[in-house]
Amino acid sequence: MTIEWETVIGLEIHAQLATRSKIFSGSSTAYGATPNVQANLVDLGYPGVLPVLNREAARMAVRFGLAIGATIARRSIFARKNYFYPDLPKGYQISQYERPIVEDGRVAIVLDDGAQKTIGVTRAHLEEDAGKSLHEGLGRHSGIDLNRAGTPLLEIVSEPDMRSAREAIAYMKKIHTLVRYLEICDGNMQEGSFRCDANVSVRHRGRHEYGTRCEIKNLNSFRFVERAINYEVARQIELLEGGGSVVQETRLYDSDRNETRPMRSKEEANDYRYFPDPDLLPLALDEGFIEEVRSGLPELPDQKAERFAREHGLSPYDAGVLTASRELAAYYEEVLRVLGGEAKLAANWVMGDLSGFLNRDNLEITRSPVGAKRLAGLLARIVDGTISGKIAKEVFEAMWSGQSDADAIIDAKGLRQITDIGAIERVVAAVMAANPAQLADYRSGKDKLFGFFVGQVMKATGGKANPAQLNDLLRKMLAG
């Protein structure tokens, strides 16, 4: 009998909050500055300095909490997490431990089969980031860059609710979408603004108790999260099936080798000696503040998708794709507004050609060479029959690489659809005359050759024949 294994995954996502200054000091949080220029005495942990909370970070945490239907703590507490490391200037990280600002929320994800699943969010707490240790190009020495020290983070901890790497990715993407909708995090994974640790374990399907878990660190892309989890699941199953056992430990994902390897075991783990930070008062939030934040919330992705499906008659899948980012949704709605309807046509174009070109050129929707108004201009020509969908693709490509609008390109290239019956008749007659053998075969029952004649006419007209008209005419004329 083979054992059926079940994967259990929980994620800890670190979202860097998009405040202008640090969480406990006035230093800038801008990325990419010369090392240590954005670290003041507070960030450097100088003797005598004290932290002062940036209220904007708290506001952003509350935005997130409200968006996931969580409980917002009216009183949350900052704690010190004590450990020694050169890029941790004070020898402790200010975080929230026993009383986080956000607790008990939930987000819905769509699984590969289209079904919905709710993932619990245990908590989200505020904390400061550490600096960076630099080991390259310094010979025997290591460098410390404290620009990042004190950058505000929201650590979002999920319940162990995910059962596959795909589910984990769907959840992570959902959180990614959400924090960008809320404008609390730029979501830039390359710069480390959005990163994640995964807790992974396996158990026999049907069992209630969890298996021993490993925490995988250093996951800074969706692809790596998926690969790392799949690697780790396979490793744990192999270990267990070989009669071994999983050791609770922290493992590092190496994307070059696509493997995880141990960082430190439970025995070696730091005792962080958490205790409430006496330098900071408990963070007290009153109803007025929370309501003010609530009233400032944007339309959230789920609400928007639901509205798209309802108002525009889109499938849940299409509505989900189009609302994956606020910018994409805004683009789509702008196309619809200018076009004055044609929701499905617009959806197909935005999700199809436009997204394809954006991906190919690695561009964000906000940097699209073809703006919403110009795309609407193109689609309008399909709607009014000036060009076919196929010709439209050619026009779109020309629009992508140039400045011209659809109409100018259509005119310049002479792509206007031929709707003059007489003109099409003449071409059909010529094609029939040039292909007597095929004509005879068709007439003796080879219906499949109909396509051949369509192709020949299209070729002769440069694809400009109106497809519907051509079909009618060709059927009549071929019949003789």
Added chain:
Amino acid sequence: MTAAELGRGLRAGKFTSVEVTKHFLGRIDHSGKQLNAFITVTPERAMADAARADARIARGEGGLLTGVPLAHKDIFCTEGVLTSCGSRMLSNFVAPYDATVVERLAGAGMVMLGKTNMDEFAMGSSNETSWYGPVRNPWDGTKVPGGSSGGSAAAVAARLVPVATGTDTGGSIRQPGALTGLTGFKPTYGRVSRYGMVAFASSLDQAGVLAQSAEDAALVLGAMAGHDARDSTCVNAPVPDYSAGLGRPMKGLRIGVIGEFFGAGLEEGTGKAVRTALEAFRAMGATIAELSLPNLPLSVPTYYVVAPAECSSNLSRFDGVRFGHRCADPRDLRDMYKRSRGEGFGAEVKRRIMTGTYVLSAGYYDAYYLKAQKVRSLINADFKRAFGEVDVLMGPTTPTPAFAIGAKTNDPITMYLNDIYTIGANLAGLPAVSVPCGFVDGLPVGLQIIGPHFAEERLLAAAHAWQQVTDWHRRVPPMFA
């Protein structure tokens, strides 16, 4: 002369700040050396500040403290000046900024003469844990001046400086104040900004004053107190004119006497001096009631969990990476940490870091740290109940007068018990003052007055009233008269 008297003389043109400053610098240089009260003396800076103060006074500007010299405990960061905290760890640390207290007193026109010696990182009750050596009590050079603000206390007592700042985490202003015959004032927690004060135990540390009189304490406290956005625990409440409130009558003042403070362990002469003082207050029209604060005897064990816990974390930043002592030729990171900290910290600091690390450890946190916090709440509640019945609490500041240098250095527990009467006010965040109330065998002893939160005015008025009917605070050690 007191700071207030100097201020009046300066404004009346009887003398200049430059003259006054020279005078005190001369005393530090000549009679002060043997006391080891200063870690750093800053004569050039002092003379420049004095000249500036004189110019301000000449223009009719400045206030009651303009041109008056002072010294800062070496726990306050002073820009461009060594800020050692009495430790080898910071023996090379020149602060790049001024503490709020330093900034405010400089703004009031006070002239800094230097930085005073102290127990290492303010951990001690005798000033013997300083990397810079022990401070001697001006009343008897074989005795300790108390600690941790022992340098400030000795300096003011010997009149090397008219007034000095101190910090009080478990009695570090009041206890040395009592042992050197000074008015030592610890304000309410949150009354004075902690920004720029090297942290020992953040929830207990509070800056205050070691002065010759309640009048001086009122003046200096008024200049250093008030909201500071750089310290989240600093209270945003207006600062009263403490000097204006000094004349309040004692008639009708309800004084509570803490029964627990008069038990075994209180030296007889000290107890007698305190009881005599209480009678004097009764004679001034105050009422005296004996009260019990049953949880107060738990102060010392509670303190020795809370304070080390916070200190173990606060002192983690001294790792040899960015500032302070770094060992020579570290082999690797671990070696650098171990030797830098091993060499940089003294025995008492290490003892407290280890104790604090232990009480915060997984498995011990609930039994020690959490329990201590609960007891702290109980002590708070005791005080709150007491202040429902009385206006101030009075008792001795210390169990005994100054003890001999070296007498308790090998017995930390006995040393810790020296703070048995002072620690309660820190745990509850209350303002408290020690005023001289007599002598035992030629050594001064202190009367402690504790008030409810933000009752600084009431305490200063009581201290001042006492000083109007006594002259203990005017006594100067014979060798320094």
